[in-house]
Amino acid sequence: MSGSRRLLIIGGIALAIWGMGYGLWYAVFAEHQALDNIGGSLAGSFAAAADRNPAGMEASLEQFREAKYVYDRQVDVHGHWIGLAMLLIVLGIGFDRVNFSERLKVVLALGLLVGAVVFPLGVLLQTISHGPLPQAVAIAGSTFVIAALLGSAAGVVARDSSPGAG
Amino acid sequence: MSARRLFLLGGIALILTGMFFGDIFAVFTLHQNAAQVGANLAAAAQAALAGNRQAVLANFQNVGAFLENRGTKVDTHVHMIDFGYLALMLAILQPWMAFTESVKKKLAWVFLTGAWLLPVGVYLIHYVGLAHSPLKTIGWASIAADFGGLIVLIVTFVCLLGLWRHFRGKLAGPPDTLLADRSTEGRMLFAGGIALVLLGFFHGAYYAATDLYMHEAQDYSLLAQMSTGAAAGAGAVLDEALSGYGQLQGAKAVNIAAHAHSIEFGLLAIMLAFFQSYVRLCTSWKCRWAAVLLIGSLLLPVCVLLEMRFGLVAGGLADVAGLLIIFALLAMWIGILRYTGESDASVRRTSGPGAPQ
Secondary structure (H helix, E strand, O other): OOHHHHHHHHHHHHHHHHHHHHHHHHHHHHHHHHHHHHHHHHHHHHHHHHOOOHHHHHHHHHHHHHHHHHHHHHHHHHHHHHHHHHHHHHHHHOHHHOOOOHHHHHHHHHHHHHHHHHHHHHHHHOOOOOOHHHHHHHHHHHHHHHHHHHHHHHHHHHHHHOOOOO | OOHHHHHHHHHHHHHHHHHHHHHHHHHHHHHHHHHHHHHHHHHHHHHHHOOOHHHHHHHHHHHHHHHHHHHHHHHHHHHHHHHHHHHHHHHHHHHHOOOOHHHHHHHHHHHHHHHHHHHHHHHHHHHHOOOOOOOOOOOHHHHHHHHHHHHHHHHHHHHHHHHHHHHHOOOOOOOOHHHHOOOHHHHHHHHHHHHHHHHHHHHHHHHHHHHHHHHHHHHHHHHHHHHHHHHHOOHHHHHHHHHHHHHHHHHHHHHHHHHHHHHHHHHHHHHHHHOHHHOOOOHHHHHHHHHHHHHHHHHHHHHHHHHHHHOHHHHHHHHHHHHHHHHHHHHHHHHHHHHHHHHHHHHHHHOOOOOOO
């Protein structure tokens, strides 16, 4: 098995395990508390509105916003790590259909792997900092994935269009 | 039956069940559930307007119950399909796992047990609740689901170890006709799958760049508008915010669903491309079913995206597209079963070694 395929398959399975482990940890230790926090704070804001208590309403809404922001991203991170891991494994299995030199295929595989790790990591970092850096990390990661996938698709087409292919 | 075919048939069965469940859920539960959530949210806002704190809390309790019902159904659908995908991938990787066939078979059975346990457990969360649970926030159904997830995680890790042993031992790659297959239907599915994945990626990137943060900000501002409108006794502001909130939730849901489904169906098409030589149907029918699967896979996310503009017409078409995918997948599954039956029968006849993969 070539180095590029090995990189994608081993990297993909390792990332899938990491993503599932993260999801399991989240489901057991954090998700129920997060959902209680989201529901409780939203209900609290409306209850404060019924009490005509603007300060309580604002505090509860702010708590809801932060809890929902973090929850959405943590679920996204779990889904994207596993989804991208599956893409890496599947591409790794079919990577012999990409008609480029092994060196270029290693570069594409490395781009896919780095992007698949970094993109959800950037999303996760947004739960720690609301600044531009985590967003930049997520954008960089997704750019790596899309560019490498486009490169791989070009490699598949190159094979199909070459004489005698098929 | 070999471990590979066990993973393959079990994986497709998981995907089929997950999709069928998703279609039933979309037709009979999703919209009704969304209407109930909206109605209870509106009732909570009206109660806040009337200054009735108890009614607010009661309505939010209802919202929580409806959202939990919806969330567990979506999770059942998603996890069933994703574990099916993982099973297909492990099926493809079987020749590279440095274990004996009997260990591989045991791993396949344990994996499938966990892969069924998690979604069934998640489905039951809403109905079992915290009944007889030893824990404060997690019920027995959740515990069963988490245990199922742990089983899948451990088996996947063991499979990774098997691959690691294979590569460390520098064993020669076994000849695998599946990966060498370049049939027309296989190429159709592989190329179509990559196109669908790319389409999903571009849509996700576009949505993240243009709408995602705006939608998050609107979500908060509309809820703030609702509660301030209620506190100030402004019924018109409240109604406007409620209507906007419903529209916003719809827009978010269709964008996320279109993105996710396009990529998932792309992955499915790529994986099925490898297994076409196992599908015991004539070539023309294999090509037809591959085309049906790709058409359904493209039509579904596009129609889901159009639901905000064309309503139930687009929603109905999306459901039909889902059925097309289910039919195509079912046809391939039957083709693989026919192959399996023939292979097992021939092994029994000869009673010799060299069972097919």
